[in-house]
Amino acid sequence: MPLMLPSESAAARSIVGVADDLFAAVRGEGETRIRSGVLIVVDGLGAISLRAHAGHARFMTGHMAKRDVAMSVFPSTTAAALTSILTGAWPGEHGLVGYRVLDRARDRLVNQLSEWEAAGVDPLVWQASPTVFERAADAGHPSFALGVAAYAHSGFTHATLRGAEFVSVASAARRIETAYDLAARHEGAIVYCYLADVDKAGHKHGIASPEWIAALEDVDAALSRAVPEGVGVVVTADHGMLDVPPHRQSVFDETNQGMAEVRHFGGEPRMVHLYLNDDADHDRAAALWRADTDGIADVATRADAIAAGMFGPHVTDAAASRIGDLVIAARGNRALYDGTAADQRGRGMIGQHGSLTPEERQVPLIRLGALGR
Structure with missing residues (x-):
């Protein structure tokens, strides 16, 4: 969806x-x-x-x-x-x-x-x-x-x-x-x-x-x-x-099935760009991430996000190449973090935006x- x-x-x-x-x-x-x-x-x-x-x-x-x-x-x-x-x-x-x-x-x-x-x-x-x-x-x-x-x-x-x-x-x-x-x-x-x-x-x-x-x-x-x-x-x-209070932070690591498909965890905590491995099945990855973020975020493939006009009425090839294979928009006052990243300082940020x-x-x-x- x-x-x-x-x-x-x-x-x-x-x-x-x-x-x-x-x-x-x-x-x-x-x-x-x-x-x-x-x-x-x-x-x-x-x-x-x-x-x-x-x-x-x-x-x-x-x-x-x-x-x-x-x-x-x-x-x-x-x-x-x-x-x-x-x-x-x-x-x-x-x-x-x-x-x-x-x-x-x-x-x-x-x-x-x-x-x-x-x-x-x-x-x-x-x-x-x-x-x-x-x-x-x-x-x-x-x-x-x-x-x-x-x-x-x-x-x-x-x-x-x-x-x-x-x-x-x-x-x-x-x-x-x-x-x-x-x-x-x-x-x-x-x-x-x-x-x-x-x-x-x-x-x-x-x-x-x-x-x-x-x-x-x-x-x-x-x-x-x-x-x-x-x-x-x-x-x-x-x-x-x-x-975003600490108890509304969701951290994703090796225990989440969807992370096995992720090459780069980009964007920001309230609007995540997920760039998948070259051999990843995008629809399967989207299904895994929808299960992992049920109730806290909305997940779309790049094609669906572009078709919905999320990034505007026209998307250039260059811009499309920078959009995540999956786009995840946080609901309410939730935030999503890459638990495998070496630097976790961003989790101290209180005021957030992006969604x-x-x-x-x-x-x-x-x-x-x-x-x-």
Whole structure:
């Protein structure tokens, strides 16, 4: 049985193309024309968790109507979702289909956020979809991308931010201030501002923690500064998250029949890509994994997942080669771990994402400044 996306309103927005919509407003297309545009992505901030903590985010929730949400992609993880926002392409097109995916040419898993250089992966080849910044440059518009200095020259940055001038700014508050200043000084500019603190606090401490609330309050306070006249701002996120307590972790090792068919255990704990041995019977392996994950996850073959549109309406051959032979999406607040792996540190992570729940896929889509109501 194939995986199926949960039903959602036909009017539901997608994060795919949010940056291009902002650029269209800069060009004067549509109902609103703006002098320049700022896109702020708060990594890991789901719409449901934001509204649940409205008292700690009065500015954001005060500017957020009921309809001001968008849906993340599948998998609901940073590598896939940020790339979709910034290219206007679905994961099946841009090819970043998970957190750790298989480079079949080298027969190794590649962390899509941090292992480009170590794996010898060329960002221009692996992620060939043009970015909104490249489209802006072609049209004669300046663009800037604000983040921390450590990300300035990473493979993921070259894959997703090419065409933009990278500006290193340490704190979230200073980053937003700088973004607004750049937008005010550069007519027709697109300015991208990435904020990671909420996501980091959620992974380490959980979204019910004082640390997560403090990170949320910091972002909310930073966003409350006045937007320069004529500048339009969109605040969104790549995905949300939920907390996975230790007793909801499921660990798979040699005692599970399905593991005998697995060559690489990729993806992430809430959205696993299983790459099988060359001689494996995929249907038999799927049946074994459905038995082992009964009640905690949904299992599909690669063909079924693609046919169901899980990775978008079109999947390139390159993207398809990176999708697991089996795709396993965790239900509820469950997580699945490779018990045979030497490094088990990931099992200490509390806040998680990657699967299909509303907590993970619904994100805010807040308009401020010249785009505000």
